[in-house]
Amino acid sequence: MRVPSLLCILSLSVSCLAVDAPKAEAPALPELPAPPTVAEGAQLKLEYEEKRWFEGPVWDPAGKTLYFTSHGGKTNWIMRLDGEGKATKWWDETGGIGGLWVAGGRAYAAQSEAHKVVSFEFTADGPKDLKVLHTDESLHQPNDLWRLANGNIYFTDPDFKGKDGEKTGSVWLLTPEGKAAKVVADLGAPNGIAASPDAKTLYLSDSDKKQWWKYAIQDDGTLAKGEAFFAPEPRGKGNPDGMSVDEQGNVYGTGLGGVWVVSPEGKMLGFVPVPEPCSNVAFGGEDFKTLHLTCGRKVYSLRMAVAGSRAGM
Numbered sequence: 001m002r003v004p005s006l007l008c009i010l011s012l013s014v015s016c017l018a019v020d021a022p023k024a025e026a027p028a029l030p031e032l033p034a035p036p037t038v039a040e041g042a043q044l045k046l047e048y049e050e051k052r053w054f055e056g057p058v059w060d061p062a063g064k065t066l067y068f069t070s071h072g073g074k075t076n077w078i079m080r081l082d083g084e085g086k087a088t089k090w091w092d093e094t095g096g097i098g099g100l101w102v103a104g105g106r107a108y109a110a111q112s113e114a115h116k117v118v119s120f121e122f123t124a125d126g127p128k129d130l131k132v133l134h135t136d137e138s139l140h141q142p143n144d145l146w147r148l149a150n151g152n153i154y155f156t157d158p159d160f161k162g163k164d165g166e167k168t169g170s171v172w173l174l175t176p177e178g179k180a181a182k183v184v185a186d187l188g189a190p191n192g193i194a195a196s197p198d199a200k201t202l203y204l205s206d207s208d209k210k211q212w213w214k215y216a217i218q219d220d221g222t223l224a225k226g227e228a229f230f231a232p233e234p235r236g237k238g239n240p241d242g243m244s245v246d247e248q249g250n251v252y253g254t255g256l257g258g259v260w261v262v263s264p265e266g267k268m269l270g271f272v273p274v275p276e277p278c279s280n281v282a283f284g285g286e287d288f289k290t291l292h293l294t295c296g297r298k299v300y301s302l303r304m305a306v307a308g309s310r311a312g313m
Contacts (some may be wrong), residue, residue, distance in 0.1 A: 029235065032235070032268075032271035032273075033269075033270045034270050034271070034272070035250075035269050035271070035272065036269060036305070037250060037261060037270075037304055037305055037306040038272070038302060038303070038304055038305060039289070040305070042302055042303040042304070043302075044300045044301075044302055045301045045302070046299075047081060047085075047292075047300060047301050048081060048084075048086070048087045049085075049299075050070075050297060051072070051297055052070045052072035052297060053071040053072065053279075053297065054069065054070055054071075054279065054294035054295070054296070054297065054298070054299055055069045055070075055071065055099070055242070055280055055294050056068055056069035056097065056109075056242070057284075057293070057294050057299070058100035058101065058107070058282050058284075059102065059285070059288075060102055060107075060122050061313070062122065063122055063124075064286060065080055065082075066080070066081040066284055066292055067080050067090065067100065067107075067122075068100075068292075068294055068299060069094065069098055069099075069100065069294075070089075075092065076094045076095070076096050076097065077089050077090070077091060077094060078090045078127075081299065087299075090126060091127055094109075095111035095116065095118075096111050096112035096114060097109040098110060098142075098143050098144060099143060099144030099155075099192075099242065099280070101145055101146060101147050101153075101312075103312055104313075105121065105122070106120065106122075107119060107127070108133075108145060109145070110142035110144060110155050110156075112141035113141070114135075115138075115139045115141070116132050116133075116134060116142065117133045117134040117142060117145065117155055117174055118130060119133055133153070133174060133178065134174050134178065134180050136180070139157045140158060140159045140160070140168075140169065141157065141158065141160070142155050142157055143155070143158050143191060144191065144192055144193050144242060144280075145193065146193045146194055146195050146202075148199045148311075149199065149311060149312045150176075151175070151176035152174070152221050154171060154172070154173055154183070154193055154195070155172050155174065156170075156171050156193050156204065157169060157170050157171070157172060158188075158189040158191050158207060158208075159189060160189055164188075167189060167208060168188070169187050169189045169208070170182050170184055170185050170190070171187070171190050171193070171204060171223075173221050173222065175221065181221075183215075183223045184215070184223060186226070187204065187209075187213070187226075188208035189206060189239075191204075191205045191206070191207045191239070191240060191241050191242070192205035192241050192242040192254065192280065193205075193243060194243035194244055194245050195245070195311070195312070196245060196264065197245060197247060197249055197311045198249075199311065200216065200217055201214050201215065201217060201264070202215045202217055202223060203215075203229060203243060203251055203253075204226070205240035205241055205242070205243055205253055205255065206240060207240055207241065207255075210231070210234070210239060210240055210255075211228060211229075211231035211240065212228075212229045212231070212251070213226045213227065213228060213229050214226065214227055214229040214266075215227075229266050230253065230260065230268070232260055232271075234256040234257055235256060235257030235258060235273060236256065236257025236273070236277075237257065237277045238254070238255040238256060238257070238278055238279070239255050239256070240253060240254070240255040240256065241253075241254045241255045241278070241279045242254050242279055242280025242281060242294075243280075244283055244309075245308070245309045246283065246304070246306045246307065246308050247306060247307050247308065247310070248306055249263075249264040250262065250263055250264065250269060251263075251264070252281050252291070254279060254280055254281055255278060255279075257271075257273060257274070257278075258271055258272045258273040258274040258278055259271070259278060259281055259293065272302065274293065274295050274300070276296035276297070277296050278293055278294070278295040278296075279294050279295065280294045281293050281294075282308070283304070283307065284308070287307060288307040288308045289303065289304045289305070289307050289308075290302070290303055290304065291303075291304050
């Protein structure tokens with residue numbers, strides 16, 4: 001029987017010690033301030049919870065009601081919040097609607113599965129007077145949209161399935177006359193979208209590069225070259241996703257651990273941590289000072305000190 005040498009035994013002992021040595025913990029990130037735009041003492045309030053993925057919150061001023069999109073398995077719905085812990089399946093054949101917008105009594109939506117942009121009226125029993133504003137089978141999956149007061153609609157078309165470095169996402173301008181034009185072609189996965197209250201700046205979240213961009217809106221609706229706007233250190237799960245703005249022009253971006261509130265100049269004003277991946281936000285309530293958040297399987301609300309922008313509504 002061969003006896004291991006002392007050198008081998010020492011080598012094995014050192015290896016075992018190296019494997020068993022505890023790993024050093026990453027330093028804790030400093031606590032971020034709460035946004036000054038949140039009402040004093042306000043806390044996240046759970047409004048609804050179900051085993052589905054929630055997106056696209058939108059407030060209907062006429063019906064004084066919150067609607068949001070709901071995804072589970074192969075089904076895509078729009079749901080109506082009827083009270084704390086209560087919601088109704090309002091439309092069960094949405095064509096994969098993700099983002100919603102309401103203006104002049106009509107809803108505007110991007111259908112990811114149907115490759116369309118549509119509009120319809122809200123009624124108590126479901127959508128009415130459905131109109132197709134644009135359809136293009138070559139689109140990846142129209143995802144989110146924002147409408148300006150002049151009727152121009154900007155919508156994102158992210159390429160979530162493409163390989164890194166080869167993604168062909170884009171952002172489109174759809175005019176009231178129905179003319180569509182690609183206005184951004186250098187982002188792989190443009191996701192959330194919002195515009196400043198004065199309609200001079202368009203903001204985009206980029207799920208591919210995990211940051212936010214801004215673009216000057218030209219007189220003809222096209223966009224100037226984009227600039228990096230905000231890129232925080234992640235505080236949790238979820239890529240940059242849906243967005244909103246308040247009446248002061250501050251931007252609310254979801255993802256990377258919660259909701260980031262950023263000034264028009266790109267300065268972080270504060271952070272709202274959320275346990276679940278946060279997909280979108282929208283202002284609502286009768287005074288437009290309630291921020292609604294869709295986060296995984298939950299819908300939250302948060303009272304604000306500043307009202308949301310009503311431009312384009």
